[in-house]
Amino acid sequence: MSGLPDTAQCRSLLADGSRLTVTATRRPRLDRADVKCGAAGAPMLAERMLTVVRLARLTEACFDSRDQVVISIDRRPGPHERDWELAVVLADRMVRGVYRPQAPVLANGWSDEWQLGRVTGRDAIDAPPHALLGGPDGLAHLGMLTGQVDAAAAVATARAWFPLHSGGINDSLCWVEVSVYPLVREGGEEEDTIAVPGLDSTQQLAVRRALVGARHFDPRGLGRWRSVVRFGQRSFHGNSFELALVMADRLARGREFMPRGRIIATGCSSAWHAGRVDPVDCCEPKCALMLRHAVAGDRILLPAAWAGAIEALVQAAAEKGASVACIERIGII
Amino acid sequence: MKAIFKWPERAAPADMSALGAAVIAMPVHSGCAVPAACVAVVIDSGGRTRRAQEGSRLQLAPGEAAYAFHPGPYTVDLVPFGAAPELGLRVGFAVDSADPRVAQQRFDLFLASEAHGPLALAHFCQAVEAALQRALAQGNLELPPCTSLTEWNAFRAGFNQLLYMRFGVTVEECVPVDLGESVDFAAVLMARTLEQAPVAQLSLSLPLPRALAAASDPLSDARALRRLFLELPCVMCALRLAVLPPGQLLFRRHQDLLRRLDLVSLAVSSMPALELSAPGVALAKHEQLRRIGHSRRAVAALDEAWALLARVQIAGAQQLDALFDDGARIVANLEYDLGERRMVATENQPA
Numbered sequence: 001m002s003g004l005p006d007t008a009q010c011r012s013l014l015a016d017g018s019r020l021t022v023t024a025t026r027r028p029r030l031d032r033a034d035v036k037c038g039a040a041g042a043p044m045l046a047e048r049m050l051t052v053v054r055l056a057r058l059t060e061a062c063f064d065s066r067d068q069v070v071i072s073i074d075r076r077p078g079p080h081e082r083d084w085e086l087a088v089v090l091a092d093r094m095v096r097g098v099y100r101p102q103a104p105v106l107a108n109g110w111s112d113e114w115q116l117g118r119v120t121g122r123d124a125i126d127a128p129p130h131a132l133l134g135g136p137d138g139l140a141h142l143g144m145l146t147g148q149v150d151a152a153a154a155v156a157t158a159r160a161w162f163p164l165h166s167g168g169i170n171d172s173l174c175w176v177e178v179s180v181y182p183l184v185r186e187g188g189e190e191e192d193t194i195a196v197p198g199l200d201s202t203q204q205l206a207v208r209r210a211l212v213g214a215r216h217f218d219p220r221g222l223g224r225w226r227s228v229v230r231f232g233q234r235s236f237h238g239n240s241f242e243l244a245l246v247m248a249d250r251l252a253r254g255r256e257f258m259p260r261g262r263i264i265a266t267g268c269s270s271a272w273h274a275g276r277v278d279p280v281d282c283c284e285p286k287c288a289l290m291l292r293h294a295v296a297g298d299r300i301l302l303p304a305a306w307a308g309a310i311e312a313l314v315q316a317a318a319e320k321g322a323s324v325a326c327i328e329r330i331g332i333i
Numbered sequence: 334m335k336a337i338f339k340w341p342e343r344a345a346p347a348d349m350s351a352l353g354a355a356v357i358a359m360p361v362h363s364g365c366a367v368p369a370a371c372v373a374v375v376i377d378s379g380g381r382t383r384r385a386q387e388g389s390r391l392q393l394a395p396g397e398a399a400y401a402f403h404p405g406p407y408t409v410d411l412v413p414f415g416a417a418p419e420l421g422l423r424v425g426f427a428v429d430s431a432d433p434r435v436a437q438q439r440f441d442l443f444l445a446s447e448a449h450g451p452l453a454l455a456h457f458c459q460a461v462e463a464a465l466q467r468a469l470a471q472g473n474l475e476l477p478p479c480t481s482l483t484e485w486n487a488f489r490a491g492f493n494q495l496l497y498m499r500f501g502v503t504v505e506e507c508v509p510v511d512l513g514e515s516v517d518f519a520a521v522l523m524a525r526t527l528e529q530a531p532v533a534q535l536s537l538s539l540p541l542p543r544a545l546a547a548a549s550d551p552l553s554d555a556r557a558l559r560r561l562f563l564e565l566p567c568v569m570c571a572l573r574l575a576v577l578p579p580g581q582l583l584f585r586r587h588q589d590l591l592r593r594l595d596l597v598s599l600a601v602s603s604m605p606a607l608e609l610s611a612p613g614v615a616l617a618k619h620e621q622l623r624r625i626g627h628s629r630r631a632v633a634a635l636d637e638a639w640a641l642l643a644r645v646q647i648a649g650a651q652q653l654d655a656l657f658d659d660g661a662r663i664v665a666n667l668e669y670d671l672g673e674r675r676m677v678a679t680e681n682q683p684a
Contacts, residue, residue, distance in 0.1 A: 061470035061471050062471050063630075063633075063634075064662050064665075064666070065662075065665050065666045065668075065669035065670075066661070066662060066665045149416040149417075150416075151415045151416045152525070153525070154522055154523075154525040154526040155522070156416075156518070180522075181522055181526075182519035182520070182522050182523045183519070219511065219513065220419075224519045225519065247478060250478075251478075253518060254416060254417040254418050254419045254420065255417065255419045255420055255511075256417060256420065256478045257413070257414065257417065257420065257476045257477060257478045257480060258414045258416060258469075258478070259477045259478055260469075260472050260477075263478060297472065299478060301478070301479055323475070323477055323484075325477070325479050325480075325481050325484075327479045330479065331479075332420070332480070332509045332511075
């Protein structure tokens with residue numbers, strides 16, 4: 001358990017606009033309870049926190065009885081407020097290294113089904129843009145933090161990340177999300193079943209072309225799905241998002257191996273129907289950007305043409321626990 | 334009239350035709366001959382096993398049970414990720430001939446501790462799939478998207494070793510396959526849509542889910558304890574035999590793990606009965622449920638211990654540190670769950 005923090009903090013907005021801080025600390029267990037929750041003067045709140053944390057832990061793959069996690073909350077939310085629940089769950093995951101965010105987290109959300117990892121909704125209205133918000137239009141499932149598909153939901157949604165590089169301080173990773181659900185009435189053009197809300201028409205066309213091409217490469221991709229594609233940011237140029245888009249689509253359709261963390265990919269293609277991946281510009285700055293944001297378990301996918309220039313990236317990523325692959329074409333192996 | 338010339342009781346010969354196809358192993362009675370192309374494993378009351386070759390007639394002492402198994406090969410399709418049902422691995426495996434270097438074959442131990450009645454191929458396949466999915470979810474095996482050939486070979490080595498250590502079977506071939514003909518993910522999603530609508534209204538009147546019913550079965554506690562009782566000594570034995578690079582620190586950690594496993598094994602063999610809190614004092618029903626839950630979790634930790642042994646055997650020297658840390662976690666989980674299984678919560682009882 002080296003390299004893990006002893007303390008983690010997560011913030012949340014209250015209904016009156018003030019912020020509360022959830023602090024989680026980890027210490028050796030020594031025959032104590034696995035989780036201990038504290039809220040000054042509010043035993044019922046502490047009880048609810050304990051229930052939420054225990055339920056959310058049921059969705060984790062690895063059980064460790066060696067540590068005790070102590071969680072405290074610094075303000076008292078109103079008697080019927082539940083929007084702090086997501087912050088408590090995330091703080092508990094951060095202190096054990098299950099979730100490793102890059103920046104301080106502000107999270108709002110509540111759920112009736114923490115045992116399934118679902119986040120049912122949120123109450124916060126005027127949250128800042130960087131906030132992590134639960135609910136169907138935001139973070140609907142805890143696995144979505146790493147882009148995973150909810151294994152019990154009726155709509156399969158997966159995310160992949162791609163680097164947004166402009167050479168400034170705003171360089172970051174942007175996610176692309178593909179949701180698919182079964183097409184009831186068959187027939188018609190595949191491009192008509194793909195909705196891309198929020199982009200201008202040129203980019204919509206590019207997204208549809210890439211998706212249709214990649215599904216054509218797949219023996220049973222066409223004519224089965226209605227799809228919605230969303231992007232984390234709306235203003236970007238170029239077509240280096242295409243590989244991330246295609247990978248998210250394959251994840252959502254259940255036809256790709258799952259990474260433990262996120263997929264971070266950059267690449268485009270002029271022939272998706274053949275499954276080929278072509279190189280894009282700006283190899284070095286993009287690699288540096290991806291490396292900076294990668295955490296343990298992440299999978300970095302690059303075009304095969306970059307294979308000669310990235311030994312340092314492979315080394316550094318392996319030290320962080322992420323893995324890198326240069327791919328010539330999509331598909332299994 | 335005294336029955337002097339009574340014929341020995343002879344059971345009707347069971348139908349053994351499914352062996353080698355849909356069934357891997359079947360119980361056989363005393364006096365029956367071992368079917369052709371099969372091997373019999375005789376298990377005595379203490380869990381020790383011996384083998385009998387095909388064609389021989391089984392003579393079982395009281396308290397002994399015997400299984401005949403067909404060595405295969407078998408072919409199954411596994412789904413490595415629950416969320417990706419259209420992508421599978423086609424795995425061909427067989428039960429190898431006996432390895433003369435070990436005192437007890439792993440597959441014999443598997444039959445002794447986990448088989449109850451006929452061992453169906455489908456049931457075995459579920460267990461293998463669960464072990465594979467768990468190893469992938471915990472990051473002990475890696476099968477990332479766009480797997481390269483090196484990564485695939487590393488996966489294969491780990492998977493072969495996992496199946497050998499955990500189930501005693503040898504993987505002969507393993508290839509990724511498209512399960513699109515048999516599984517339609519779109520239809521699965523559609524079925525989920527249809528079943529989610531009424532559940533919201535009927536949630537109170539629904540019967541207990543099957544998993545919950547199985548979780549409260551007292552038999553599962555007995556089976557879990559039997560597995561721990563039989564397998565923990567073998568886990569210790571395998572860990573003791575693990576080849577480690579020289580070094581005082583590593584030696585100490587190794588000895589420490591063995592010592593703690595010894596105590597865990599002792600705790601299992603002196604475990605109190607499920608339904609008693611003290612001699613002659615019955616235990617409340619909800620406390621029994623709690624005990625069942627903890628023994629089931631202890632068995633999950635035992636499965637992780639076998640998976641860890643498989644990793645130790647193919648690990649390089651630089652991975653041993655992480656592996657021993659994981660071993661300490663597994664042993665701590667075993668200690669914790671067995672301690673909870675033994676404990677009687679006194680504060681809840683009326684004073």
